[in-house]
Amino acid sequence: MATIRDISEKAGVAKSTVSRYLNDGYVSEATRKKIEKTIKKLEYIPNSYAQNLRLESNPTIGVIIPRFDSYSVTTTLQGIDKKLKELNYNILIENTDRNSKMEIEYLKRLAKMKVAGIILLATKITDEHIHVIEAIEVPVIVIGQEDKRLNCVVYKDYEAAFDLAEYLTDYHFSKIVYLGVDEVDEAVGVRRKNGFIDRFAQDHKNEVMVYHTDFSMDNAMHTTKELLNQIHPDLLICATDNIAIGAMKAIYEKNLRIPEDISLTGFGNYQISNYLNPALTTVHYDYNKAGHLAAENIVQMKGKKINSSTIKVDYQIMPKNSIDKSKRKR
Structure with a gap:
């Protein structure tokens, strides 16, 4: 998945120049053609919604869920939503219908939207998940599945x-x-x-x-x-x-x-x-506490990736x- 940094490196121009081009600012004709050619080659798709997100007074956290018709999922969402509201963050929910391929696509899409972080209620963690999570410039916390390479909130x-x-x-x-x-x-x-x-x-x-x-x-x-x-x-x-x-x-x-x-x-x-x-x-x-912990920790990351860790939620x-x-x- 191409980023502005990829375009700037391939085209040999500054990131600020690419951003100026994407936001209809002034760029010389020669530089414009160079950027357009690179964008086409990398198949970069500018996202107008991402620009809108950046203009919001409150930052946004993306949440990827496997389904809506689940008590555990909806209760976890309630915990996430309540904590994000307390911290003055917006929430953007994407539903995959238990399709792991859609999880990958939504990770990429939310990263393009420049969300401040992503909470993933995963059905499973594959090598492709790891590759995408490591590649995108957005911190990710996974709920429900554990992988030592990721930041996770899991149940025992x-x-x-x-x-x-x-x-x-x-x-x-x-x-x-x-x-x-x-x-x-x-x-x-x-x-x-x-x-x-x-x-x-x-x-x-x-x-x-x-x-x-x-x-x-x-x-x-x-x-x-x-x-x-x-x-x-x-x-x-x-x-x-x-x-x-x-x-x-x-x-x-x-x-x-x-x-x-x-x-x-x-x-x-x-x-x-x-x-x-x-x-x-x-x-x-x-489940509510798990959502609360995930929301609290993704906000504490402040848009930056940190060393992986696992939080375990107790049971009775x-x-x-x-x-x-x-x-x-x-």
Whole structure:
């Protein structure tokens, strides 16, 4: 992605001269032709919106999200928005619909707009993400996925899953199923799953059977129906509360009871989870705080990149009534 600096170096003119040309200032005819030729060669696209952003009294932070229809995303956004308003920053939101290629495109687009920083709620981190983040002249903070080369705000997915499994080992369960998501998502798809499996493996008693769905309630419901046609677990652990809600509907449609026939857990402590019947055993993440921390730190960077660091947001196990208390070990 070409920048004004690239144009100035290729054309052999000062950055101020390129800026003057882009803003319709005076540039000699020979220099104008040289800059135009370089712009065409580098495929540089001047962005009028970027000029408008520079004229704003308050600087702008770009936020890239994977989807709007997610409790964790919207709650994180609320934390970001509230903190940015306190700090007199504007917010510009771009939605990728869980398309990692669009994440790359929005990183480039927001950099062209000359935002003061970018907060990325990533679905995954690839080498292409790293290359673009290192190339653009804008600081970036990632929420939800961890990479040692980047500034990140992450949840303790492995530790939280391990501790929820620790809580569940106080009960007698003979057939355990974990309903997770694809391993493309490092945080939820890999670390969360491994936390459960590793803790249950310590007892050498309970083998965890793993099934995959996606983040939607509908697909979780269909997957749960299919697995219930094959096996009858007495504990179903779900990677998110949304998945657990879909699973709950499937269980009830099979005329089974929660928790008497199947104990059920989620992950995330979504607001709706407390209104289910029974209320869902889950893990609480402070998504609002994660957004607050990301916003606070991106503003502290003041438009400059700093050495990479990782902030970890804590969690809390939330025991509710979706676990069969009669199975508790004496």
